Amino acid sequence: MARFKTILVILTCVVLAAALAGYIVMNRKKSAPQGSSSSISYETYVNVRFAYSVCYAPSLFIPQGEAADGDGQKFLSRDGHATVFVYGSNATDQTLQQNLNQETGYLTGGASPATIVQKSLGQNSFTISAQTPAQIIYEKTLLQDNEFKTIQIQYDKPQAPTYQAIVTMMVDCFVNTSGTTYGK
Amino acid sequence: MSPFPQDIIQAAIASRRKWGVPASVTLAQWSVESNFGRAMPPGSNNPFGIKALPGQPSVTARTSENVKGKVIYIEAKFRAFASLSDAFDQHGRLLATAPVYAKAMASKNNPNAFAAALTGIYASNPHYGIELQGRMKQYNLYQYDDQ
Numbered sequence: 001m002a003r004f005k006t007i008l009v010i011l012t013c014v015v016l017a018a019a020l021a022g023y024i025v026m027n028r029k030k031s032a033p034q035g036s037s038s039s040i041s042y043e044t045y046v047n048v049r050f051a052y053s054v055c056y057a058p059s060l061f062i063p064q065g066e067a068a069d070g071d072g073q074k075f076l077s078r079d080g081h082a083t084v085f086v087y088g089s090n091a092t093d094q095t096l097q098q099n100l101n102q103e104t105g106y107l108t109g110g111a112s113p114a115t116i117v118q119k120s121l122g123q124n125s126f127t128i129s130a131q132t133p134a135q136i137i138y139e140k141t142l143l144q145d146n147e148f149k150t151i152q153i154q155y156d157k158p159q160a161p162t163y164q165a166i167v168t169m170m171v172d173c174f175v176n177t178s179g180t181t182y183g184k
Numbered sequence: 185m186s187p188f189p190q191d192i193i194q195a196a197i198a199s200r201r202k203w204g205v206p207a208s209v210t211l212a213q214w215s216v217e218s219n220f221g222r223a224m225p226p227g228s229n230n231p232f233g234i235k236a237l238p239g240q241p242s243v244t245a246r247t248s249e250n251v252k253g254k255v256i257y258i259e260a261k262f263r264a265f266a267s268l269s270d271a272f273d274q275h276g277r278l279l280a281t282a283p284v285y286a287k288a289m290a291s292k293n294n295p296n297a298f299a300a301a302l303t304g305i306y307a308s309n310p311h312y313g314i315e316l317q318g319r320m321k322q323y324n325l326y327q328y329d330d331q
Contacts, residue, residue, distance in 0.1 A: 046258040048245045048259060048260035053249055066308070067304070067305065067307045068233075068234065069235070071233065071307050071308050072309070074304065087310075090216065090218075091219075092215075092216075092219050106311045146223075152310065175249075177248060178248040180246065180247050182225045182226050182227070182244065182246070183244050
């Protein structure tokens, strides 16, 4: 009888240990970034001045704080391999096509000229994909109420498998909000 | 006809004389930030998009978004100035005295370098300095740096 009790206690301990190990493994999977957008939690940054919002993963990106003029902010990746800019500006007298040409000029000029891979112009937005020897660049601009709102994402080419899904997620959730109203 | 009114030009020149900020840069910022005076928070006299710190006179900007069927409002406060000339004066003071603009102020005799140094600090737009320089060249705003 005593031997039976000992075996029962051992079996109970084994079952409890297995259950505890399983619980720990399951919870680690929930909280740790796995490199795919589905396993990452996102927060939303809303820009009031230019009425847009974007989601970002705090586990991957650190928001750098709004600039003095409130046009947007920069997000730096924790691994140092990616940068995201979101910003708004007045369209002045520029059309979406003219802004696309201007942004293309900025990307292909400067100290580290990029090659344009793809451009797409819609009724109220455009996208640009570009590459430098070291980086992949993706940009999307929205036009609403005579204001341009832009997200530009740059990441190092070797990190593409990590960032492609995240870029897709951020670009998809980069949207206009309701517009800006003012009061005292 | 120049899109830069005389009172705006004079305010920028006064700011340069008092604070050392190139008038060409101030005028370019005025045009970019306020769309030549057409896009300012109503009642604010704030053409530079300057945000308000706690306790400063301000106007409140508000936008909303729909989160899972629920409307969420988000607010931000922008500086309210007594007049446009007050706004130009406080803009000059900000750039001349805030430590983050020390690099720009070190180039106060080189307006293009000054504009470039505002990128990423005054505005998040990574092409901000280039856009300012474009306005400065397009409207020959450098002429006001010597007055």
